[in-house]
Structures are given as structure tokens and as C-alpha cells.
Amino acid sequence: MISIGLIILGVLFAAPTYVQINYFFHFVIILCIYITLSVSWNIVGGYAGQCNFAHSAFFGAGAYTTALLWNAGLLPYQAMIMGAFTSALLAILITPCFRLRGSYFVLGTMSLSEILRIVMLNWRVSGGASGIHLPVPEQFTITTYYYVAVVLTAFTVVATWFVVKGKLGLAFRAIRDNEVAAESLGVNPLFYKVISLVLSAFFAGLIGGFYSYYVLFIEPNNAFSVFWTAIPLFATILGGAGTMVGPIVGAVIYVGLTELTAGLGVLSLLILGIVLIAIVIIAPTGLVGLASRYAYGRRTGEKTVQRGVPTFIRSWLITYHKVGRESMTYFASNRKEKSFMIGETKNKY
Amino acid sequence: MDILWQRLIKSLLIAVTVVVALVILYFVALDYLYVVLGGVLVGGLYALAALGLALVFGVMKILNLAHGSMMVLGAYLSFWFFTLYGIDPFISVVLVIPILFLLGFAIEYFLMDKVATLTAHQPVLVAFGLMVVLESLFMLLWTADPRGLVLPYSGARLTVGGLHISLTRFVACVLSVVGLVCLAIIMNRTLIGRAIQAVSQDFKAACFVGINARRMYQLAFGIGAAFAGFAGSLISVIYAFEPTSGLAFVIKALAVIVLAGSGRISGLIIAGVVLGIIESVGAMIIGGGFKDAISFAVFLLVLLLKPEGLFGRRG
Amino acid sequence: MLEVRSLNVYYGNIQVLYDVSFKVEKNELVALIGSNAAGKTTLLDTIIGWLHPKSGSITFNGFRIDHLPPHKVVELGVSIVPEGRMLFPALTVLENLMLGAFTRSARKKIQENLEKVFEIFPALKERKQQLAGTLSGGEQQMLAIGRALMANPTLLLLDEPSQGLAPIIVTKIFSLIKELNNWVTILMVEQNAYKALKVASRVYILENGRIVREGESQELVKDDGIRKAYLGV
Ligand SMILES: Nc1ncnc2c1ncn2[C@@H]1O[C@H](COP(=O)(O)OP(=O)(O)OP(=O)(O)O)[C@@H](O)[C@H]1O
Ligand SMILES: [Mg+2]
Numbered sequence: 001m002i003s004i005g006l007i008i009l010g011v012l013f014a015a016p017t018y019v020q021i022n023y024f025f026h027f028v029i030i031l032c033i034y035i036t037l038s039v040s041w042n043i044v045g046g047y048a049g050q051c052n053f054a055h056s057a058f059f060g061a062g063a064y065t066t067a068l069l070w071n072a073g074l075l076p077y078q079a080m081i082m083g084a085f086t087s088a089l090l091a092i093l094i095t096p097c098f099r100l101r102g103s104y105f106v107l108g109t110m111s112l113s114e115i116l117r118i119v120m121l122n123w124r125v126s127g128g129a130s131g132i133h134l135p136v137p138e139q140f141t142i143t144t145y146y147y148v149a150v151v152l153t154a155f156t157v158v159a160t161w162f163v164v165k166g167k168l169g170l171a172f173r174a175i176r177d178n179e180v181a182a183e184s185l186g187v188n189p190l191f192y193k194v195i196s197l198v199l200s201a202f203f204a205g206l207i208g209g210f211y212s213y214y215v216l217f218i219e220p221n222n223a224f225s226v227f228w229t230a231i232p233l234f235a236t237i238l239g240g241a242g243t244m245v246g247p248i249v250g251a252v253i254y255v256g257l258t259e260l261t262a263g264l265g266v267l268s269l270l271i272l273g274i275v276l277i278a279i280v281i282i283a284p285t286g287l288v289g290l291a292s293r294y295a296y297g298r299r300t301g302e303k304t305v306q307r308g309v310p311t312f313i314r315s316w317l318i319t320y321h322k323v324g325r326e327s328m329t330y331f332a333s334n335r336k337e338k339s340f341m342i343g344e345t346k347n348k349y
Numbered sequence: 350m351d352i353l354w355q356r357l358i359k360s361l362l363i364a365v366t367v368v369v370a371l372v373i374l375y376f377v378a379l380d381y382l383y384v385v386l387g388g389v390l391v392g393g394l395y396a397l398a399a400l401g402l403a404l405v406f407g408v409m410k411i412l413n414l415a416h417g418s419m420m421v422l423g424a425y426l427s428f429w430f431f432t433l434y435g436i437d438p439f440i441s442v443v444l445v446i447p448i449l450f451l452l453g454f455a456i457e458y459f460l461m462d463k464v465a466t467l468t469a470h471q472p473v474l475v476a477f478g479l480m481v482v483l484e485s486l487f488m489l490l491w492t493a494d495p496r497g498l499v500l501p502y503s504g505a506r507l508t509v510g511g512l513h514i515s516l517t518r519f520v521a522c523v524l525s526v527v528g529l530v531c532l533a534i535i536m537n538r539t540l541i542g543r544a545i546q547a548v549s550q551d552f553k554a555a556c557f558v559g560i561n562a563r564r565m566y567q568l569a570f571g572i573g574a575a576f577a578g579f580a581g582s583l584i585s586v587i588y589a590f591e592p593t594s595g596l597a598f599v600i601k602a603l604a605v606i607v608l609a610g611s612g613r614i615s616g617l618i619i620a621g622v623v624l625g626i627i628e629s630v631g632a633m634i635i636g637g638g639f640k641d642a643i644s645f646a647v648f649l650l651v652l653l654l655k656p657e658g659l660f661g662r663r664g
Numbered sequence: 665m666l667e668v669r670s671l672n673v674y675y676g677n678i679q680v681l682y683d684v685s686f687k688v689e690k691n692e693l694v695a696l697i698g699s700n701a702a703g704k705t706t707l708l709d710t711i712i713g714w715l716h717p718k719s720g721s722i723t724f725n726g727f728r729i730d731h732l733p734p735h736k737v738v739e740l741g742v743s744i745v746p747e748g749r750m751l752f753p754a755l756t757v758l759e760n761l762m763l764g765a766f767t768r769s770a771r772k773k774i775q776e777n778l779e780k781v782f783e784i785f786p787a788l789k790e791r792k793q794q795l796a797g798t799l800s801g802g803e804q805q806m807l808a809i810g811r812a813l814m815a816n817p818t819l820l821l822l823d824e825p826s827q828g829l830a831p832i833i834v835t836k837i838f839s840l841i842k843e844l845n846n847w848v849t850i851l852m853v854e855q856n857a858y859k860a861l862k863v864a865s866r867v868y869i870l871e872n873g874r875i876v877r878e879g880e881s882q883e884l885v886k887d888d889g890i891r892k893a894y895l896g897v
């Protein structure tokens with residue numbers, strides 16, 4: 001895995017000397033933005049298991065801070081780092097949201113980013129609904145952008161890799177898999193959840209800052225769009241949440257798919273929604289999970305039907321293809337612990 | 350006995366305060382009285398919007414993020430019936446409700462059923478996907494422009510004791526309350542309603558007495574969608590809507606549920622009215638641009654500070 | 665009437681029942697005895713259709729029922745008093761009983777069965793409007809049995825009817841089960857081997873997911889191994 005990563009990185013660094021097509025640069029830059037966003041979303045959503053819908057707020061905060069500070073006269077890289085720290089600060093500020101569980105957390109974070117968007121729309125200092133225009137930087141060529149994007153993405157991926165392979169990552173996964181058990185082992189769930197969110201927000205803010213340099217114009221409806229949450233979420237789920245490769249693969253597929261369906265307009269959004277539903281139902285562990293399951297089946301010679309596969313396909317596989325049947329419950333009702341009914345929320349903290 | 354007295358005195362106090370406040374408003378600031386009245390009327394609608402969501406929530410423990418988009422679908426269908434065939438939205442509701450019921454039933458049958466038992470995240474993700482699909486379909490079918498219905502009697506007013514009340518809003522509010530009462534009757538008086546309650550109380554036991562629990566999930570989801578459509582049709586008469594209105598709708602409905610703290614009908618109505626008033630008064634004070642932000646903020650604050658809701662029973 | 669053949673049941677990858685086979689004839693009262701975690705509840709859950717076996721078959725009156733969902737099995741005339749009673753706590757006693765007669769065939773006989781249940785359990789009639797969650801343990805067990813009878817079953821599955829009850833009530837419940845056996849066939853799962861051996865005509869012994877002994881209860885009571893292991897004599 002690591003060698004493949006290094007090879008890809010090498011190729012990307014060498015590419016500009018051989019390929020000088022603007023479209024290629026643009027494609028890679030967009031790809032880098034989505035990979036960074038997905039990898040950073042995965043820290044909270046995949047490893048720590050908190051389905052965070054405020055990613056767009058972090059992205060937007062980074063973008064706005066960078067733009068404002070740049071206009072105020074800071075150097076580009078300084079403004080970008082400040083943007084990333086602002087996002088991280090915002091992540092600390094929204095800690096109370098971790099009092100919410102499951103779907104309430106989804107909604108809480110979602111409404112937070114909506115509130116932020118509406119406030120920015122109505123706030124004069126940041127330009128309100130008309131947004132901020134940035135001066136065209138003479139010294140930057142598309143190759144500069146290209147290198148910055150690749151370096152930022154590589155930095156994010158490597159840093160995330162060190163985090164999740166280390167002790168922190170272990171704590172995140174412990175919380176995701178069983179919060180009560182993790183707590184009894186001395187892992188403070190709140191602390192680690194906040195850490196994961198801060199890390200995630202830092203990278204999102206960083207790439208948000210880069211985005212505002214690249215497009216040179218930002219406005220609330222764009223910078224704080226739900227889009228910046230939806231796409232990383234989609235890419236991560238598609239590739240496989242809680243894995244290092246998953247979000248990257250997912251982002252590549254997403255960008256490829258949108259480029260292919262670019263002429264279709266709204267229809268591409270429709271396809272996206274359908275693919276998301278299909279993936280969640282048929283392969284809840286994502287493409288990476290599906291691949292490893294397949295490899296495992298090849299190795300052991302055992303075939304089983306995955307749960308979530310529609311009943312008629314299941315019975316067809318069992319009958320005609322001699323695929324083994326898990327003896328499964330009619331309706332595995334493990335939802336009791338995970339329920340989030342109103343009235344029960346109180347006992348949960 | 351003590352408790353009864355306490356409750357009686359409490360509700361009397363509340364009633365007296367409300368009446369006094371309204372009277373003061375009438376003489377001191379008539380503008381505000383209108384704002385408050387507007388909030389009350391919209392509140393019934395909010396309660397109706399929350400009802401379907403609360404049902405699905407209570408029975409299946411699934412948060413249907415697509416509820417708002419289903420409301421928007423109801424609104425578009427009314428819009429369609431009106432512009433194409435000239436059917437009055439208050440009449441086409443009769444068509445919208447069964448259409449949405451079938452849609453909800455089908456969604457549960459083909460999609461939600463597959464993930465309803467897995468972790469809490471998966472149903473939310475499927476619902477999110479549905480929201481995306483519905484929104485893009487709206488854009489394809491009806492473009493991204495905001496739509497609104499102008500009826501021949503849109504401007505009509507009722508005049509009661511010197512106060513003018515918009516006729517459409519009044520009718521919508523009354524219909525909402527009728528819808529709320531109907532569902533209460535279905536849930537508490539019919540066999541199917543009791544079976545749905547049984548499934549929500551103990552899924553396994555419900556299976557063991559011979560209830561087809563998955564069918565009950567499908568019915569509950571269908572009813573939830575039907576009520577979303579109902580609320581959507583009524584909204585189409587009052588507000589302009591666009592493909593992406595769904596999120597704001599679903600958050601408002603949730604704010605009502607969280608305020609109410611339980612799925613009880615009376616709680617939902619009061620919470621809906623409270624939210625309606627907060628929103629319209631808030632918008633008047635800090636500016637109309639923040640109107641949606643207000644309900645988001647109410648939702649968040651209640652969830653964080655008073656998770657059992659305003660009228661939630663503990664234990 | 666009920667025939668189970670080489671049943672293998674798993675939870676995910678963990679096998680719980682190994683090659684379980686047994687039979688229940690019409691009008692019998694058969695007891696299945698086993699210690700904790702032997703797989704008794706798993707077996708009943710599989711018969712009623714909550715779990716599906718990986719292999720093996722279950723036939724009821726000649727029908728294969730091993731792949732039917734619970735509501736279909738109940739419709740065919742099997743009814744269960746589940747472990748831990750599983751009442752609907754926020755519904756009244758009457759509503760619980762009414763829901764017991766949810767299947768189409770049971771709905772026709774609802775009045776008749778209701779009267780019969782009230783005749784057997786007069787205590788339930790007095791508490792018709794009380795919420796099921798507020799009943800005492802013994803009353804809850806009666807309600808659970810009553811609810812199962814409302815489904816108009818021909819085979820009644822009982823999962824540890826004596827669990828968590830005072831000795832006097834246990835005796836009462838067992839004599840009642842004996843009496844019920846005049847109307848319906850009963851398959852009962854018990855840890856209380858002494859009482860079970862007393863009322864049942866035939867007994868199977870389940871250990872770690874395998875049937876290790878079977879026989880008439882009179883014979884087994886005399887068996888030394890059984891007396892040591894299960895009766896503590
Ligand atoms: N839902 C489940 N998932 C995984 N394993 C289970 C599940 N339910 C039961 N088991 C396991 O299956 C085995 C048999 O359980 P079962 O409940 O059938 O035992 P039992 O004989 O009814 O015990 P008891 O007398 O305590 O009720 C136990 O080891 C238990 O841990
Ligand atoms: Mg048991």
C-alpha cells in the first residue's frame with residue numbers, strides 16, 4: 001500500500017514536466033480537494049463513528065478566514081494556516097453537540113452549519129450574500145496551484161495515517177465500537193471525540209483556504225453548502241468508512257463520475273443519490289469491505305450471502321449457486337441500544 | 350388531589366397570562382398581535398408536519414431526513430393539480446394523501462426494510478440519499494425556481510372583533526388540527542393502530558402474537574409520508590417553496606418534536622404554536638433573513654439544554 | 665404434530681444447536697430440560713420462525729415451517745409464551761389480549777376465546793383496564809399465557825413459565841399447564857426439572873445445544889444420572 005502511494009505521489013510530482021494540459025491540472029486539483037475532504041471526514045465519521053454533518057461549516061470557515069486575512073494583507077500560506085486553526089477552534093466550540101447521539105448528532109451538526117450559513121448571508125463584515133472577491137494573484141500559475149494541492153493532500157493523508165495507526169486511532173475505534181466498554185477501559189469518549197473532530201476540522205479548513213485561492217470568489221451559499229458534507233460522506237461510504245484507502249478510492253470514483261456525467265446537469269445529482277442508497281443497502285462496508293470479503297472468500301473457499309442483499313436475490317443465490325446461508329434472525333433487532341427516541345435522550349448522558 | 354389542584358392552578362395561570370398578554374398587545378401594539386396570531390395559525394401546520402415524522406420516529410426509531418422533501422413533493426403535486434387541471438389545493442389533498450402513502454409504503458418496502466435493523470447510521474444515510482434523489486427530481490420536473498400558489502381567494506380575510514385573519518391560513522390550520530385528531534383516532538382506536546403501537550413497544554413480542562411487524566413498519570412509514578404530503582399541500586397555499594426547501598421543513602418539524610418532548614398530539618400542537626410564535630416574533634425583531642436560522646437555533650438549544658422537551662414526561 | 669429434524673442453528677458464526685431432532689405428538693405435554701445457555705430459547709425461537717436454521721427441517725402438521733416468518737407460523741396454529749413474558753407494557757390488559765388474537769383465524773373466535781381466558785384467569789378480568797406494565801409478576805405470566813391462548817393455538821410453546829415466580833405461584837402455574845393440556849398440545853421449556861418431570865408425559869434433555877437423553881418422565885425420574893445432575897438428589 002505504502003509503495004503504491006509513493007509511486008502515485010512520484011508520478012504526480014513528475015507529471016507537469018510531461019503533461020501540460022490545463023484540464024489535467026484542474027482535474028487533479030479538484031480531485032485533491034475531494035480526497036482531502038473525504039479523508040478528513042473519515043477521521044470523525046469513519047474512525048470515531050460520529051456521523052458529522054458540519055464538515056461544510058469547517059470548510060467554509062477555513063475558506064472565509066483565509067479570504068478575509070488575505071484581503072487584509074497576510075501572506076497566502078499564513079492566511080491558510082490561520083484558516084485551518086479557525087476551523088479547529090470552531091470544532092472545539094461545537095463540542096456540546098457531542099452530547100447528542102446517533103441521528104440527533106447528525107441533525108445537530110447539520111443545523112449548526114445551516115445557522116452559520118444563514119448568519120454569513122446576513123453579516124455585512126464578510127460581504128453578506130454578495131460574498132468576497134479576491135484579487136487575481138499574478139505570481140500564481142496553474143502549476144503552482146497543482147503542486148500546492150498535491151502537497152496539501154499528501155500531507156493530510158500521511159498525517160491522518162499516522163494518527164489512525166497510532167494510539168489515537170485505537171481510542172477512536174474503541175469509542176466507535178463500544179463507547180461504554182471504552183469508557184470502562186479508561187478512554188474518555190468526549191475527549192477523543194473532540195480530538196477527532198478538531199483534527200478533521202483542521203484539514204477541512206486547510207483545504208477550504210486553498211479552495212478560496214483557487215476560485216478567487218466565495219459566498220455563503222457556496223462555501224457553506226451542504227455539498228461539502230455530502231460529497232465526502234458519499235465518497236467515504238462508497239469506498240469504505242473507517243479505512244485509509246476507502247475515502248481516497250471513493251473520491252476518485254466520485255470525481256470521475258461527475259466529470260463523465262458533467263453534461264447531464266441535475267441528472268448527475270440524481271445518479272449520486274441512487275448510488276448512495278444502493279451502496280448503503282448492498283455493501284454497507286463500502287467497496288473496500290466488499291473487496292476484502294471477496295478476497296477472504298477466495299482464500300477460504302467459503303461463500304456466504306451478505307445481509308442486506310434483497311431477499312429474492314438471496315434465495316436465488318442460495319438455491320442455484322449453493323451459497324451458504326447464515327442462519328439469521330428474521331429481524332435482528334439490535335436497535336434497542338441504538339435507539340434515539342425522544343424521552344430516552346435524557347438517560348443517555 | 351394535590352397534584353390535580355396544582356395542575357389546575359398552573360393551567361389557569363398560563364391561560365390568564367396568555368389572555369392578558371393578548372389584550373395588552375391588542376391595545377398597545379396591534380402589529381405584534383398580528384404577528385403572534387400568524388404564528389399560532391402556522392403552528393397548527395408545523396404540528397401536522399411534525400406528526401408524520403414523530404410517528405416514523407417513534408415506531409421505527411428511524412429519523413426520516415427525507416420527510417421535508419416528501420412535504421415539498423406534496424406541495425408540488427398540489428401545484429401541479431392546480432396549474433394543470435385547476436383543482437383547488439384544499440380538494441386535491443384527497444389525491445395527494447394516497448399518492449404519498451403509496452410512495453412511503455414503497456420506500457419502506459424496497460429500501461428502508463433492508464437497513465432498518467442495522468446500525469442507526471444506515472437508515473439516516475438512506476434517507477439522506479432519498480432527499481438528494483427527490484430534490485434532483487424536483488429540479489428536473491419543476492426547475493429550481495421558487496413556486497407558489499395564487500388562488501382566487503388568496504387575499505380573502507375573516508374579520509373577527511376588528512381583527513383580520515387570512516382565510517387560507519385559517520382553513521389550513523383547521524385542517525391540520527383535523528388531521529392530527531384523525532391520526533390520534535387511528536392509533537388508539539383501530540386494530541392496526543394498536544398493532545403499530547405494539548411493534549413500537551416490543552418488536553419481538555409483536556412478531557410472536559402474529560403481527561407482520563415489517564408490514565406495520567411499511568404502514569407506519571406510509572402514514573408518515575401521507576401526513577407529510579398533507580402538510581405539504583397545505584403549505585403550498587401559504588408559502589412559496591423550492592426543491593431545496595425540504596431541509597428547512599424537516600428541521601422545523603424536528604424542532605416541534607423536540608419541543609414537545611413526546612409524540613403526544615396535544616404536546617405537538619402546543620409546541621407547533623410555540624415555534625410558530627417564536628419564529629414570527631423573532632423574525633420581526635432581528636430581521637426576516639434569519640427566520641430559518643431561528644428554528645434551527647431553537648432546535649439545537651432545546652436539544653442541548655432541555656432534551657426531555659418542554660412537556661416531556663420523565664420516566 | 666411437530667417434528668424437528670437435525671436442526672443446526674447459528675448466531676452469526678457461532679453454532680448454538682447441533683443436530684437437534686425431536687417430536688411432539690398430538691395432545692402430548694412434552695418438556696425440554698436444560699441448564700442455562702443450553703439453547704432452549706434458541707430452539708423455541710427457531711420453531712416460531714424468529715430464527716431460521718442453517719440446515720435441518722421443522723414440520724408442523726405436515727407443513728415445512730422452518731423458513732416461514734413468525735406471523736405465518738402463528739397463523740398456522742403455533743403460539744408462544746416467550747421468555748420474560750414480553751408483554752406490551754404501555755397497553756392495557758384487554759388490549760394485550762386483543763392483540764393476541766391478531767391473526768385472521770383467531771379474530772373470528774375472539775369473543776369465545778376471551779371468555780375462556782377470563783374463565784381460566786379471573787384475576788385478569790378484574791384488571792382489564794390496567795396497564796400491563798403495572799401487573800405483578802404472577803399476573804404478567806398469566807397474561808402472557810392468556811395472550812398466547814387468544815391466538816387459538818393447536819400447539820403451545822412455553823418458555824420457562826416458572827421463571828422468577830414464588831414457589832406457591834409456580835405450583836399453581838404448573839397445575840394450570842396440566843389442565844391446559846386437555847385442550848392444546850404443549851411443548852414446554854424448563855430449568856425446574858423436578859416440576860417439569862412431574863407434569864410432562866415425555867421429556868428431552870438438552871445439553872450444550874445437543875439432545876442427550878429422551879424418554880418417558882417416569883423412567884427418567886428413576887435414572888441415577890438424571891437425579892444427580894438435574895434433581896440434585
Ligand atoms: N442474539 C444472540 N446472539 C448471539 N448469541 C446468542 C444470542 N442469543 C443467545 N445466544 C447464545 O446462545 C446460547 C444459547 O442461548 P439460549 O438463550 O438459547 O439459552 P437458554 O437455554 O434459553 O438459557 P436460559 O435458561 O438462560 O434462558 C448462549 O450461549 C447465548 O449466549
Ligand atoms: Mg432461555
